[in-house]
Amino acid sequence: MAIAVFALILTRNLFSVIVLSGIYSFLMATILVALDAVDVAMTEASVGAGISTVLLLGALHLCKSKEAKPVHKPWLPLAVSVSTGALLVYGAFGLPEFDDPAAPIHQNVVPRYMQNETDVPNVVTAVLASFRGYDTLGETTVVFTAGAGLIALLRRRKKAAPEGARRKGEA
Amino acid sequence: MVGHFFYIITVFLMIAGLFIIIARGNLIKKLVGLSIFQTSVYMLYIVPGKLVGGTAPILSSQYTLYSNPLPHVLILTAIVVGVATLALGLALAVRIREAYGSIEEDEILARDHAVRATEAAKEEYA
Amino acid sequence: MSNDLVLRVIGRLLIPFILLFALYVQFHGDFGPGGGFQAGVIIAAGLIFFALTHGVNTVRKVVPDWLVETMVASGVLIYAGVGLAGLLFGGNYLDYFVLDHNPVHGQHRGIFWVEVGVATTVSGVMLKIYYMFASRSGLED
Numbered sequence: 106m107a108i109a110v111f112a113l114i115l116t117r118n119l120f121s122v123i124v125l126s127g128i129y130s131f132l133m134a135t136i137l138v139a140l141d142a143v144d145v146a147m148t149e150a151s152v153g154a155g156i157s158t159v160l161l162l163g164a165l166h167l168c169k170s171k172e173a174k175p176v177h178k179p180w181l182p183l184a185v186s187v188s189t190g191a192l193l194v195y196g197a198f199g200l201p202e203f204d205d206p207a208a209p210i211h212q213n214v215v216p217r218y219m220q221n222e223t224d225v226p227n228v229v230t231a232v233l234a235s236f237r238g239y240d241t242l243g244e245t246t247v248v249f250t251a252g253a254g255l256i257a258l259l260r261r262r263k264k265a266a267p268e269g270a271r272r273k274g275e276a
Numbered sequence: 277m278v279g280h281f282f283y284i285i286t287v288f289l290m291i292a293g294l295f296i297i298i299a300r301g302n303l304i305k306k307l308v309g310l311s312i313f314q315t316s317v318y319m320l321y322i323v324p325g326k327l328v329g330g331t332a333p334i335l336s337s338q339y340t341l342y343s344n345p346l347p348h349v350l351i352l353t354a355i356v357v358g359v360a361t362l363a364l365g366l367a368l369a370v371r372i373r374e375a376y377g378s379i380e381e382d383e384i385l386a387r388d389h390a391v392r393a394t395e396a397a398k399e400e401y402a
Numbered sequence: 403m404s405n406d407l408v409l410r411v412i413g414r415l416l417i418p419f420i421l422l423f424a425l426y427v428q429f430h431g432d433f434g435p436g437g438g439f440q441a442g443v444i445i446a447a448g449l450i451f452f453a454l455t456h457g458v459n460t461v462r463k464v465v466p467d468w469l470v471e472t473m474v475a476s477g478v479l480i481y482a483g484v485g486l487a488g489l490l491f492g493g494n495y496l497d498y499f500v501l502d503h504n505p506v507h508g509q510h511r512g513i514f515w516v517e518v519g520v521a522t523t524v525s526g527v528m529l530k531i532y533y534m535f536a537s538r539s540g541l542e543d
Contacts, residue, residue, distance in 0.1 A: 141332045141343035143435040163535035164366040182299035190291035202279030204328045223509040228333040228345040234513040238496040244353040251360035252527035258367040259534040363531040
């Protein structure tokens with residue numbers, strides 16, 4: 106996965122970047138299965154590797170497929186990223202360890218979710234639709250809003266103005 | 277150290293995404309960087325929920341130890357919302373390409389400056 | 403790509419199975435991995451696959467724009483409607499226990515309709531996004 110990420114950073118051909126990000130998504134889905142998050146892995150495989158790749162390719166079709174050579178030296182961004190990363194790693198050592206059953210994440214509401222009040226064996230579905238119904242309603246609304254925004258941005262006007270006039274109006 | 281190893285991986289993915297967002301001028305590349313950043317957040321949520329020896333949170337009489345389902349729920353919706361916002365970003369990139377003829381940040385800025393310079397010159401002339 | 407015989411035939415053969423799998427994921431989400439989000443995405447992915455091999459306009463005939471836009475909105479309305487149903491039966495908003503005489507059955511019913519709403523919105527939005535990009539780029543042929 107690290108190789109895929111490095112290749113992503115270095116490649117300038119946008120087509121390979123998109124294919125690499127699809128590969129990256131599949132690797133991510135594999136890791137998620139290993140971490141017992143089967144529902145998430147399924148979503149990541151279909152969304153990350155399927156839909157986003159198609160969308161990125163569709164957008165690429167409308168734009169140039171070659172990234173320009175960077176004009177700035179990458180040292181400043183590199184320094185910013187690495188120092189942020191060092192700070193985050195330092196902070197991470199204060200967090201609970203991996204596979205610690207006493208960690209706060211396993212303590213608060215989760216034991217109640219596990220009692221199977223709804224008689225739905227897949228706890229993820231039960232929590233998603235029932236216990237956290239408000240959350241999911243909000244998420245569905247966000248997806249709806251993104252779709253509406255996209256329609257507003259990309260819908261062709263019924264009577265298209267002449268190309269030159271439209272350009273001037275937008276610039 | 278071993279117990280915190282996954283945080284280091286998460287942070288690596290995070291700074292890789294951050295670096296792409298800051299250092300690259302291409303808008304599509306920036307969006308790919310953003311989605312890498314996003315996957316690092318998935319890791320950050322999912323990994324603490326894993327218990328070694330546990331199984332996926334689908335209740336059955338054969339198992340007693342399950343991984344934590346709560347982060348799964350949060351991230352599941354985050355992925356779908358993520359792709360919807362990615363599409364919104366791509367739509368913006370496409371519109372920018374139509375208006376400016378480019379999706380490189382520097383060229384867009386240069387064009388903006390050029391337009392502003394011509395307008396200033398026109399005002400001076402008038 | 404739309405002229406490749408192998409892809410066209412495979413696209414035609416696979417589409418029923420993809421949609422069937424999506425329905426399985428949708429309705430088996432209570433017992434195994436799956437649910438509305440995944441099913442919606444799989445439906446959209448299957449139709450996009452068909453659109454890639456046979457052209458967008460073929461899919462547009464089956465799933466026209468007005469239908470997709472209705473799906474986008476109606477999914478959220480179904481979801482919110484389940485919440486209102488909870489109010490009408492004398493519970494709280496999004497309270498499923500009151501939807502049936504047997505509270506556990508009420509939960510099942512509530513979760514079922516909520517998942518239907520989610521799947522409708524998600525597949526509608528994904529399809530709409532693809533339609534928008536495809537009609538911009540002249541991929542229709």
